[in-house]
Amino acid sequence: MSSAHYQALEPQTSDEDNEDIERRQCNSRSCTASATTTTTTTASHPPHPMVRKGGVARRRCLVPLVAGALFFVAFCYLTLSGDTRLALGLGGGAEDSEELSHHGLDGMNFRPLNETVHICSESYEDRRQFMQDKPQSEYGQLPVIYFVTPTYPRREQIPELTRLAHTLLHVPRLHWLVADDQEKCNGFMDTLLHRFGIPFTHMVSPMPSKFRNEKPAPRGVANRRAALQWLRQHNLTNGILYFGDDDNTYDLRLFSEIRKTQRVSMFPVGLIADYGVSGPVVRKGKVVAFLDSWVAGRRWPVDMAGFAVSLEYMAQYPYVNMPYKPGYEEDLFLRSIGLQMNLIEPRGNNCTEILVWHTQTKSKKLGMVRLESKYLDDRSNLGALLHNLKLMGVASTTESEGRDALISKNGKEKPHSKILS
Structure with a gap:
């Protein structure tokens, strides 16, 4: 759709805006000349009725809204408990604030x-x-x-x-x-x-x-x-x-x-x-x-x-x-x-x-088993067992840290390579 179908609205100003403009004009040139110009303009082009009514209407609407908001905040602060005010973000009173x-x-x-x-x-x-x-x-x-x-x-x-x-x-x-x-x-x-x-x-x-x-x-x-x-x-x-x-x-x-x-x-x-x-x-x-x-x-x-x-x-x-x-x-x-x-x-x-x-288990570091990865295949249960322990976060395998994993037989410790080869 062509932009011609959309007509920009002319900016509207309230009474306060007009007075502020006049004050700024007084600062840039003589107030007498400004007043004369303003009087002439007003006589030939009276302000649009919606401009004045809009400004007054806004002021009349804002007053009860502001008053209502202030009343609500005061009501909440005085009637709600300190904990509830805290939860609502209204502040918990001097005693609660000091304590917190x-x-x-x-x-x-x-x-x-x-x-x-x-x-x-x-x-x-x-x-x-x-x-x-x-x-x-x-x-x-x-x-x-x-x-x-x-x-x-x-x-x-x-x-x-x-x-x-x-x-x-x-x-x-x-x-x-x-x-x-x-x-x-x-x-x-x-x-x-x-x-x-x-x-x-x-x-x-x-x-x-x-x-x-x-x-x-x-x-x-x-x-x-x-x-x-x-x-x-x-x-x-x-x-x-x-x-x-x-x-x-x-x-x-x-x-x-x-x-x-x-x-x-x-x-x-x-x-x-x-x-x-x-x-x-x-x-x-x-x-x-x-x-x-x-x-x-x-x-x-x-x-x-x-x-x-x-x-x-x-x-x-x-x-x-x-x-x-x-x-x-x-x-x-x-x-x-x-x-x-x-x-x-x-x-x-x-x-x-x-x-x-309130029983508590004493936490220890992750267990480490030094074992060559080539022995973690299906030639024994160790591959699947240590894989599950790793998933659980209980133990992990390494090829470079700590002592080699020892496996015992008949009461004697042997390197894992001797048993698993």
């Missing part, structure tokens, strides 16, 4: 929950025939537990996930969210998770590079944030959220307990820091305080494995967050969902039983 600043919880730690979730594989099919000696059809009315497991590549990763899976195999109505801290998907892990038959979602969620050099680094935060984003994207409001690390030990009774959660349930965790335990203090069936050897100003000094949250309750708080601040992840997450002491439901026989243990 003291602990280094700045805007970078509180960045909005807008993670990019990359799904490697997932399955919603439950291929387990029996759980706890009952067919899965008998558990159809139970709410689903969304079990979030942050993990990262290391020598112990696959063994610990395997051990955890054999606990979860006994838990009905569970969806396992496995969030791996790496850039690319691990095909071996996909195969492993499919083999268990548990409904699962495997995603990768690497820690932002800016935090990797911190000591201690906020390990597991990006993983959990990605899982929270997945729950949000699926608009899930029915079920229970639980953060379960891959190196913990779980009593099967824990899952029956947390499935009753109405808002937020809590329970003690064993093997935590100096006291060997962290958990709520309960009086007359109500949580009144917390026992933990590292308080550090935390309002909710609990372990990540020590609470469960109803998705229906969490859905009321669209600004759910978890900060990149080691030691404060639980505290600020619970603040972001508006937790109050009277909302906490004590579990584990009024918090007298340990149903989850």
